[in-house]
Amino acid sequence: MGIKLTIDGKEVEAKNGATILQTARDYGIYIPTLCDNPALEPYGGCRLCLVEVEGMPKPTTSCTTPITEGMKVKTVTPQVERLRKTVIELLLSDHPNDCMTCERAGDCKLQEFAYFYGLRSNRFYGKRRQYTKQDGNPFLERNMDKCILCGQCVRVCNEVQGVGAIDIAYRGFDAKVCPSFENDLNCEFCGQCVSVCPTGALTGRIWSKKGRTIGIKEVETTCSYCGCGCQLNLHVRGNEIARVSSKPDNHNEGWLCVKGRFGYEFITSPDRLTTPLIKRDGKFTEATWDEAISYVAERFKKIIADNGPDAMAGLSSARCTNEENFLFQKFMRAVVGTNNVDHCARL
Amino acid sequence: MEKAKTEIIVGMGTCGITAGAADIYALAAESAKTKGLDVRLSSTSCIGMCHSEVLVDVVTPGFARVTYGNVTKEAIEEIISSHVAANVPVAKYVIAQMPSYGKTYDDIPIFGQMPYMNKQERVVLSNCGFIDPLSIEDYISKGGYEAVKKVIGGGDPKAAIEIIKASGLRGRGGAGFPTGLKWEFCNKAVSDKKYIICNADEGDPGAFMDRSVLEGDPHAIIEGMLIAGFSIGASYGYVYCRAEYPLAISNLKVAIKEAHERNFLGDNVLNSGFKFNIKIKEGAGAFVCGEETALIASIEGLRGMPRAKPPFPAQKGLWGKPTVINNVETLANIPRIIVKGADWFSSFGTEKSKGTKVFALAGKINRGGLIEIPMGITLREIIYDIGGGIPNDRAFKAVQTGGPSGGCLTAAMLDTPVDYESIAKAGSIVGSGGMIVMDEDDCMVNIAKYFLEFTQSESCGKCTPCRIGTKRLYEILERITEGKGRKGDLELLEELSEDIRLASLCGLGQTAPNPILSTLRNFRDEYVAHIEEKRCPAAVCKPLITFTIIEKSCTGCMACARACPTSAITGERKKPHFITSEKCIKCGSCFDVCKFKSVLKK
Numbered sequence: 013m014g015i016k017l018t019i020d021g022k023e024v025e026a027k028n029g030a031t032i033l034q035t036a037r038d039y040g041i042y043i044p045t046l047c048d049n050p051a052l053e054p055y056g057g058c059r060l061c062l063v064e065v066e067g068m069p070k071p072t073t074s075c076t077t078p079i080t081e082g083m084k085v086k087t088v089t090p091q092v093e094r095l096r097k098t099v100i101e102l103l104l105s106d107h108p109n110d111c112m113t114c115e116r117a118g119d120c121k122l123q124e125f126a127y128f129y130g131l132r133s134n135r136f137y138g139k140r141r142q143y144t145k146q147d148g149n150p151f152l153e154r155n156m157d158k159c160i161l162c163g164q165c166v167r168v169c170n171e172v173q174g175v176g177a178i179d180i181a182y183r184g185f186d187a188k189v190c191p192s193f194e195n196d197l198n199c200e201f202c203g204q205c206v207s208v209c210p211t212g213a214l215t216g217r218i219w220s221k222k223g224r225t226i227g228i229k230e231v232e233t234t235c236s237y238c239g240c241g242c243q244l245n246l247h248v249r250g251n252e253i254a255r256v257s258s259k260p261d262n263h264n265e266g267w268l269c270v271k272g273r274f275g276y277e278f279i280t281s282p283d284r285l286t287t288p289l290i291k292r293d294g295k296f297t298e299a300t301w302d303e304a305i306s307y308v309a310e311r312f313k314k315i316i317a318d319n320g321p322d323a324m325a326g327l328s329s330a331r332c333t334n335e336e337n338f339l340f341q342k343f344m345r346a347v348v349g350t351n352n353v354d355h356c357a358r359l
Numbered sequence: 360m361e362k363a364k365t366e367i368i369v370g371m372g373t374c375g376i377t378a379g380a381a382d383i384y385a386l387a388a389e390s391a392k393t394k395g396l397d398v399r400l401s402s403t404s405c406i407g408m409c410h411s412e413v414l415v416d417v418v419t420p421g422f423a424r425v426t427y428g429n430v431t432k433e434a435i436e437e438i439i440s441s442h443v444a445a446n447v448p449v450a451k452y453v454i455a456q457m458p459s460y461g462k463t464y465d466d467i468p469i470f471g472q473m474p475y476m477n478k479q480e481r482v483v484l485s486n487c488g489f490i491d492p493l494s495i496e497d498y499i500s501k502g503g504y505e506a507v508k509k510v511i512g513g514g515d516p517k518a519a520i521e522i523i524k525a526s527g528l529r530g531r532g533g534a535g536f537p538t539g540l541k542w543e544f545c546n547k548a549v550s551d552k553k554y555i556i557c558n559a560d561e562g563d564p565g566a567f568m569d570r571s572v573l574e575g576d577p578h579a580i581i582e583g584m585l586i587a588g589f590s591i592g593a594s595y596g597y598v599y600c601r602a603e604y605p606l607a608i609s610n611l612k613v614a615i616k617e618a619h620e621r622n623f624l625g626d627n628v629l630n631s632g633f634k635f636n637i638k639i640k641e642g643a644g645a646f647v648c649g650e651e652t653a654l655i656a657s658i659e660g661l662r663g664m665p666r667a668k669p670p671f672p673a674q675k676g677l678w679g680k681p682t683v684i685n686n687v688e689t690l691a692n693i694p695r696i697i698v699k700g701a702d703w704f705s706s707f708g709t710e711k712s713k714g715t716k717v718f719a720l721a722g723k724i725n726r727g728g729l730i731e732i733p734m735g736i737t738l739r740e741i742i743y744d745i746g747g748g749i750p751n752d753r754a755f756k757a758v759q760t761g762g763p764s765g766g767c768l769t770a771a772m773l774d775t776p777v778d779y780e781s782i783a784k785a786g787s788i789v790g791s792g793g794m795i796v797m798d799e800d801d802c803m804v805n806i807a808k809y810f811l812e813f814t815q816s817e818s819c820g821k822c823t824p825c826r827i828g829t830k831r832l833y834e835i836l837e838r839i840t841e842g843k844g845r846k847g848d849l850e851l852l853e854e855l856s857e858d859i860r861l862a863s864l865c866g867l868g869q870t871a872p873n874p875i876l877s878t879l880r881n882f883r884d885e886y887v888a889h890i891e892e893k894r895c896p897a898a899v900c901k902p903l904i905t906f907t908i909i910e911k912s913c914t915g916c917m918a919c920a921r922a923c924p925t926s927a928i929t930g931e932r933k934k935p936h937f938i939t940s941e942k943c944i945k946c947g948s949c950f951d952v953c954k955f956k957s958v959l960k961k
């Protein structure tokens with residue numbers, strides 16, 4: 013039996029333990045958020061998701077408040093709208109407001125809220141965090157002056173990746189997400205943090221100046237690096253990959269590893285082989301697939317004929333799927349006739 | 360039987376040590392030795408009279424205990440030669456005597472009848488300054504651990520909860536939540552493990568009652584935690600204490616060890632089968648770590664950041680288990696209530712605020728220090744009778760209660776009874792018990808700025824309104840005190856304050872605007888003077904004041920010219936002097952040195 017409540021006058025029902033925000037989302041009721049991520053533990057930091065609940069003396073954050081029977085929730089009131097606007101204004105008062113040249117423009121939640129609340133001017137101004145020292149790691153661009161301290165990167169790194177490479181240091185206005193002792197980031201570089209960042213604070217180094225939203229086409233594909241076969245969402249401009257993301261509704265739940273996310277430079281590498289090569293007269297020459305496969309089959313047959321099938325051995329790869337690996341061992345055993353078959357990941 | 364010796368007791372709380380008590384102690388030992396006097400020299404903790412440190416007490420067997428204040432090196436010599444050697448108290452250093460020890464001396468005021476003492480009621484502080492905190496025997500001799508025996512001996516965990524509920528005790532950590540009720544919630548929670556935490560973070564600047572109790576009466580905290588643990592079903596307790604309190608921590612460590620040796624703590628407390636152990640967790644001294652969910656995170660080894668409630672700690676606290684968090688002063692009340700009864704406790708105080716409350720009286724006050732009052736006496740009684748009024752005949756202006764989370768109360772509110780409801784109605788909070796007195800020389804804008812500087816730097820940074828909002832509040836106040844305030848600033852302060860109060864995650868942010876809101880409410884004209892007239896009425900805000908010399912009364916003594924660090928003052932001997940304002944850095948030295956009040960600060 014679910015718990016019944018009303019949100020904006022609409023009767024809704026959800027499981028015990030659900031939050032107001034989860035319930036609202038299930039019913040397609042929009043509540044603005046900056047720090048919430050359905051895949052992560054609730055945080056309650058940004059204070060954008062404040063709603064009014066009848067009987068509560070003050071607005072409460074919908075992302076952290078569990079639903080109770082008969083609760084009456086209002087997601088849009090003059091008071092919460094005013095508070096949300098103040099929160100965005102405060103965030104912008106400590107922000108470079110650099111959208112012109114920011115990698116994230118057009119796909120940035122902060123920019124989007126500034127737009128929806130029509131914040132051309134700001135009641136607040138004052139000191140701004142300005143960090144000059146650049147993190148020297150090879151993969152991630154960390155612009156901490158654009159960070160809104162939503163804590164999603166910290167949580168994803170702990171809860172999903174299990175690495176704990178970053179946390180919040182310092183207090184108050186000076187609070188800052190950083191690796192221990194503010195060293196350069198030295199982690200798995202999975203980029204999970206980048207994928208959850210709502211602003212331009214975290215981006216991929218190789219994504220720089222490759223295009224934002226205009227002219228970008230999204231292409232879904234499968235990562236070829238390993239048997240997991242994560243679903244990639246390539247953001248392509250012209251014939252070049254601008255950046256890589258992944259959708260949360262796929263089997264890898266939107267998470268990738270460093271190779272899938274950043275390791276795509278081989279695609280346009282001049283060293284990349286695009287046709288098979290056969291060594292003729294001591295020199296590699298281009299060949300067709302038919303030529304190459306026939307050549308290999310011929311050589312295999314000769315080795316088996318001359319020295320028996322056990323002169324052959326097969327080593328399969330972690331980049332292959334289970335099905336491919338199955339086929340491979342079947343091929344070695346049934347076609348070649350040897351049990352000499354192994355797999356790189358067995359070590 | 361050993362012949363009773365004359366006792367010399369030196370106050371060695373943190374305040375005493377800061378005032379030089381360790382030297383006095385050593386000197387007393389040496390001096391007694393060279394004079395061949397057989398004395399018992401011991402130390403005790405802070406009695407609360409911090410305005411008179413170093414304090415030394417002398418007890419000649421059979422005679423009243425005599426307290427000396429402001430004891431210097433010369434004074435201790437004299438006290439030993441006269442009082443210790445010949446039983447003749449040294450009148451000029453005497454504060455008072457305590458007749459309960461024996462025969463009184465003539466012409467020495469009685470301790471309990473001094474204006475400082477006779478409006479106080481010492482429950483929580485009853486042992487502070489009277490027992491040796493490092494001696495469990497001293498504590499036991501004052502009835503210590505009787506309460507634990509009674510509660511554990513009775514065998515019913517709910518019995519103590521009922522007594523505490525009936526007593527009306529409310530948490531002394533700031534929120535004033537009924538303690539018995541909190542215990543009852545936790546008692547009812549079903550779990551394999553529960554915890555009791557003593558909150559000794561004491562982050563309110565100016566408050567130090569928790570430190571004093573831990574230093575001076577650590578066994579009372581252990582006993583309070585034992586009773587709480589037994590009542591809620593916890594066999595483990597944590598004391599979360601800031602590392603800046605080394606003496607409190609070391610005294611508590613000794614006390615825990617002694618309690619173990621006597622089987623008050625351990626795997627089988629008093630052979631009852633009840634298991635209870637206490638661990639001390641040293642915190643880094645962040646104000647926000649006093650907030651209960653941040654405190655729990657800190658004990659768990661995480662960054663001290665609050666989280667949203669519910670779930671409340673009584674449901675899901677330390678390591679996810681039901682947990683009660685109580686303040687030091689709250690816990691120190693427990694054994695006394697158990698022994699003397701709920702009726703005794705509720706005989707102090709008002710309708711809804713029972714018992715006593717300890718306050719740290721500071722600021723512009725003659726007798727600052729720790730005081731303990733029955734709830735319900737007025738601010739006027741505290742400030743004028745106990746505190747001895749404002750120094751140098753200056754006029755009282757306001758008193759800030761509740762520290763950075765509280766507000767200021769004005770002269771018109773001096774007859775407000777000090778209890779949770781009345782203080783709240785007057786626009787402030789009782790809080791953890793800081794009480795800072797301000798006089799006419801204090802600028803209220805500057806005071807608000809002082810508190811905001813504190814809160815914005817102590818914000819944990821988790822939520823937007825507090826992290827950025829309090830910074831912006833501080834910056835607005837800063838520009839007002841610099842004479843750069845603009846029209847609309849006051850409205851902006853009010854709007855932002857309201858939004859921070861409503862939108863912040865934890866109590867720190869929710870209450871941070873209070874000092875601004877209350878000064879704006881009570882002293883708006885001071886803000887207006889800063890902004891519109893570029894004038895600081897109390898002559899505190901440097902950029903807004905000028906120093907000039909009053910020609911008529913200047914004697915030409917040259918004292919100011921000698922004191923001026925920038926040679927801004929010129930003039931011939933015996934002729935009126937003159938300040939070149941371009942050179943003046945407004946240090947105030949000339950104002951301070953002029954004996955003829957001829958420097959005008961405006």
Ligand SMILES: Cc1cc2nc3c(=O)[nH]c(=O)nc-3n(C[C@H](O)[C@H](O)[C@H](O)COP(=O)(O)O)c2cc1C
Pocket residue numbers: 529530531532533534535536538558559560561562563646647648649650651652684685686687689690791865866867
């Ligand atoms: C910012 C902040 C700081 C606090 N600091 C303290 C503290 O230093 N000591 C304390 O006992 N309570 C402090 N509290 C209150 C605690 O959260 C909690 O209410 C209290 O420890 C409960 O104990 P009590 O019921 O015995 O008062 C603080 C609360 C907030 C919001």
Ligand code: SF4
Pocket residue numbers: 107108109110111112114115116117118120121122123158211212213
């Ligand atoms: S992070 Fe967003 S708001 Fe900030 S500069 Fe970039 S696009 Fe603009």
Ligand code: SF4
Pocket residue numbers: 165168169173175176177178199200201202203204205206
């Ligand atoms: S790249 Fe991955 S491991 Fe590194 S900080 Fe981000 S989430 Fe953590």
Ligand code: SF4
Pocket residue numbers: 158159160161162163164165166189205208209210211213214
């Ligand atoms: S870096 Fe991005 S994800 Fe991390 S806290 Fe800042 S804004 Fe949030």
Ligand code: SF4
Pocket residue numbers: 235236237238239240241242264268269270271272273
């Ligand atoms: S290499 Fe990484 S991104 Fe690619 S499929 Fe494997 S785990 Fe996924």
Ligand code: SF4
Pocket residue numbers: 647664665817818819820821822823825826863864865866867868869
């Ligand atoms: S109100 Fe302040 S101290 Fe409390 S959680 Fe928010 S930022 Fe941290």
Ligand code: SF4
Pocket residue numbers: 906919922923924925926927928938942943944945946947948949950
């Ligand atoms: S205030 Fe200081 S700098 Fe100015 S005239 Fe007086 S002594 Fe000199």
Ligand code: FES
Pocket residue numbers: 044045046047048055056057058059060061062073074075076
């Ligand atoms: S989404 Fe709820 S506080 Fe950020």
Ligand code: FES
Pocket residue numbers: 115116206207209211212213214215216219
């Ligand atoms: S800015 Fe492109 S993903 Fe963060």
